[in-house]
Amino acid sequence: MVLLTEEKKQHIRELRKKAMKLPLHPGVYIMHDKDGTIIYIGKAKALKNRVSQYFGSDKNHDEKVRRMVSNVEYFEYILTDSEFEALILESSLIKQHQPKYNILLKDDKGYSYIKVTGGDWPRISETKQVLDDGAKYIGPYLSAWTIKDTVEEARKIFRLPSCTRKFPQDFGKGRPCLNYYIQQCCAPCRGHVSAADxxxxxxxALDFIRGGTSDSVRMLTEKMNEAAENMEFELAARIRDRIAAINKLKERQKVVASRIEEQDVMALVLGGEKVSIQVFRFSGGRLYDRESFILTGDAEPEQIRSEFLTQYYAIRDKIPPVVTLDGAANDSEVIAEWLTQKAGRRVKLHIPVKGEQKQLVEMCRTNAAEALAQATGRSTGRETSALDELRQLLNLPKTPEYIESYDISNLAGGENVAGMVVFENGRPLKSAYRKFKIKTVEGQDDYGSMREVIARRFEEYRAAEKAEGFGRLPDLILLDGGKGHVSAVRPLLQQMQIDVPVYGMVKDDKHRTRAIAEDGGEIAINSNRAAFTLVSQIQDEVHRFAIGYHRQQRKKSSISTTLTSIPGVGETRARALMRHFRTLRAVSEATEEMLRQAPGMNAPAARAVYRYFHAEEAQEAEQP
Structure with a gap:
């Protein structure tokens, strides 16, 4: 959280005064820090309205904007004739200056080549450099992903080695690797494969890479028939297996296809200050390239898409007629106009809501989530996808990496307790779980109990010195209950000036998670598979934890009631006995001497407790 000094607040007020004098005109604004370095570049349809927003109230700003504003020393601007011209100028200036707070995209694609080494035992690999090393290079190719994937598939189909062993030097040295046993390598290391074969x-394999699956199948079929006619049945069987492998690959490729002949599909996933963007590129209705970007930035998704689109296509020559997005982008009409002008034909930005295109977007999103999980190492792709899906579903300002959930448990108002569980990066963080005994509410008042728990939790937050445990603000609070619980808690948080989103978790008649509750109603989550699974897991966990604590308290209460029914033993002495002996059974088995030596006990009390648990023995001893 950005904390501003009074001097800095005064400086921001001065910047706002200057911003209010700007014209209501399209243009580009440029923010500088105290060293004169450009830290942010933006465009606006009306400069006065847009720039003054930065220096007004920060309640509607995300954390990134607050940090940027706190570092602004001064700003300048450039007027343009239209918002379209502002977009082009903004893109050019961002590329030139690479400001810290803009989404920055580097063009590191280059070209790829297929490398075929020389000698009797050549190797096939993908590379980005052409060296003077005697090898043969095929290319260049624009799509590194396609070439890498194709080379890998060719090696598997034609059973070529991918290891680092050298032939014939390493013949007979060591056992074949796993690829041989799963029939993805012919294992020349065994020395049983001739150089000619x-x-x-x-x-x-090279014919397959150059000609594609159809040409390769046709040529191999001719070879197989020729071998069969010459009664070379072993060779024919080997070629048959290769054809089967290619056909299997073709069937798998059909899964990633589009009815739209040429398009790009884009999806993003937010994760803290990291953004993962995935681009699927289709030509002829088939996926021919895939690009993955991990960027730094925590702006709104609409702004990220806008900046990414302009930077991505500024360094691309090939622009498809359709760009399919997973959500809205700021200034989408202006961006579409710019793309249309750049492509020389109409370009449409499309956000699908159902059908094949929606499935492609979801697949793209899943891959973006997996890439982000790999880059951060904090969660799996499934967990990352679930958190991002939950962010979109609830329209949260940031990904809910740290979620707190609460549940009240009692029996007819007795032994009123609450449990709090924490999920960090989609996983239970059991070290942060907390238990609450309800102190101020009597009887069965779940709303009052929830208010007490939330109030105590955030009083602890204000008193905490370290930003951990109760000293950390959650990104999201989920209450086990409906909109009534939400309505009971939200005003309390507003009164305490705690800005954390609060929602309820609603169950159906069979006690299964059904929806998420808010003040105005409910949000169905059944169609959002990843988010639904995560919320169900959180609700089940907080219910389990709260009920477990309630049962524990009931058991203690039962034990305490047993001891306090003994003459001379009150609640204080009963608690002291339980702390000393741990269990009621240990108390019952203790001798009178052991009981007398326990903290808080005296001889009469010890005798009374002993006789209570040994009444039959005492009666037998008193009989003549």
Whole structure:
């Protein structure tokens, strides 16, 4: 959280006064820090309205904007004739200055080549450099992903080695690797494959890479028929297996296809200050390239999409007629106009809501989530996807990496307790779980009990010195209950000036998670699979934890009632006995001497407790 000094607040007020004097005109604004470095560049349809927003109230700003504003020393601006011209100028200036608080995209694609080493045992690999090393290079190709994937598939189909062993030097040295046993390598390391057969497999793999699956199948079918006619049945069987492998690959490729002949599909996933963006590129209705970007930034998704689109296509020559997005982008009409002008034909920005295109967007999002999980190492792709899905579903300002959930448990108003569980990055953080005994509410008043628990939790937040445990603000609070619980808690948080989103978790008649509750009604989550699974897990966990604590308290209460029914033993002495002996059974088995030596006990009380648990023995001893 950004804390501003009084001097800095005064400086921001001065910047606002200057911003209010700007014209209501399209243009580009440029923010500088105290060293004169450009830290942010933006565009506006009306400069006065847009720039003055930065220096007004920060309640509607996300954390990134607050940090940026706190570092602004001064700003300048450039007027343009239209918002369209402002977009082009903004894109050019961002590329030139690379400001810290803009989404920055680097063009590191380059070209890829297929490298075929020389000698009797050539190797096939993908590379980005052409060296003078005697190898043969095929290319260049624009799509590194396609070439890398194709080379890998060719090696599997034609059973070529991908290890680092050298042939013939390493013949017979060590056992074959796993690829041989799963029939993805012919294992020339065994020394049982002739150089001629190996070279033939390499050539067939290169034909497959150059000609694609259809041409490769046709040529291999001719070879298989010829081998069968010459009664070379072993060779024919080997070629048959290669054809089967290629056909299997073709069937798998059909899954990633589009009815739209040429389009790009984009999706993003937010994770703290990291943004993962995935781009699927289609041509001829088939996926031909995939690009993955991990960027730094925590702006609103609409702003991220806007900045990414302008930077991505500023460094791309090929612009498809359709760009399919997973959500809205700021200034989408202006961006579409710019893309249309750049492509020389109409370009449409499309946000699908159902059908094949929606499925493609979801697949793209899943891959973006997996890339973010790999980059951060904090969660799996499934957990990252669930958190981002929950952010979108609840329209949260940031990904809810730290979620607190609360549940009240009692029996007819007795032993009123609450449980708090924490999920960090989609996983239970059990070290942060907390238990509450309700102190100020009597009887069965779940709303009052929830208010007490939330009030105590955030009083602890204000008193905490470290930003951990109760000293950390959650990104989201989920209450086990409906909109009544939400309505009971939200005014309290507003009164305490705690800005944390609060929602309820609603169950159906079979006690299964059904929806998320808010003040105005409910949000159905059944169609959002990842978010639904996560919320169900949180609700089940907080219910389990609260009920477990309630049962524990009931058991203690039962034990306490047993001891306080003994003459001379009150609640204080009963608690002291339980702390000393741990269990009621240990108390019952203790001798009178052991009871007398326990803290808080005296001889009469010890005798009374002993006789209570040994009444039959005492009666037998008194009989003549």
């Amino acid at each position: 190996y070279q033939e497999a390499v050539q067939e």
